[in-house]
Amino acid sequence: MSYITLVRHGQANTAARDEDSYDKLSPLGHQQARWLGAYLQDTRAHHPRVFCGTLTRHLETAASMGLPDPVRDPRLNEIEYFTLAKLFEDQHGVAIPTDREGFVRHLPQTFEAWARGDIKDAPETFEQFESRVSDALREIRNGDGPAIVVTSGGLISMAVRQAMGLDIPAMARVALAIMNTSLHRLHPIGADLSPVLFNAVPHLEAPDRQFAQTHL
Secondary structure (H helix, E strand, C coil): CCCEEEEECCCECCCCCCHHHHCCECHHHHHHHHHHHHHHHHCCCCCCEEEECCCHHHHHHHHHHCCCCCEECHHHCCCCHHHHHHHHHHHHCCCCCCCHHHHHHHHHHHHHHHHHCCCCCCCCCHHHHHHHHHHHHHHHHCCCCCEEEEECHHHHHHHHHHHHCCCHHHHHHHHHHCCCCCEEEEEEECCEEEEEEEEECHHHCCHHHHHHCCCC
8 A cells, every 4th residue: 555645637718607717727736736847756756657637637637747647537627516506406496606705605515415415417416426436535545556536526525524523514615725736745654544743835835926825
């Protein structure tokens, strides 16, 4: 067994209100990824295995980081938050937020309704999302050598939930905290993965880069 370093993708299209429009990096997102790639190279980080989801923003982040061609696994894709939010609005009248403060309130509401099964015709159930994340990370953990995984904030929050036994509101708070191109490490301790690093952005700590510490 070996450890897994999870990377959230760079900043995507923040003006988007649907899945397809969101799924591309902004110019800043590409720069964040280049800075992260340079940091990993400078520190001689050792990740002989590279994985990512199949979304455009995952592939663009990996490419801008200068990573070798990754293994693409759809189980590492993000939840379809925009789709869930639209269904939640249509079925329960909960308006889709237009600002960050509204989003902070909306995300845990959406997660809890989804987990209860109150959002009908969702692209996948909460349980299916939970299972695919667990299955993918278990397979990666059981491989040979440290792995780096380029993915999304929702998946990282689910990985932390599974490692720490978090409830849904706590999982939502984790998701809201995760910055673009942040590093998160899960280390095998006994039979389980345990978090030993969360939301680290050493490549964005310099004063002239702190503007690039983005969440959306």
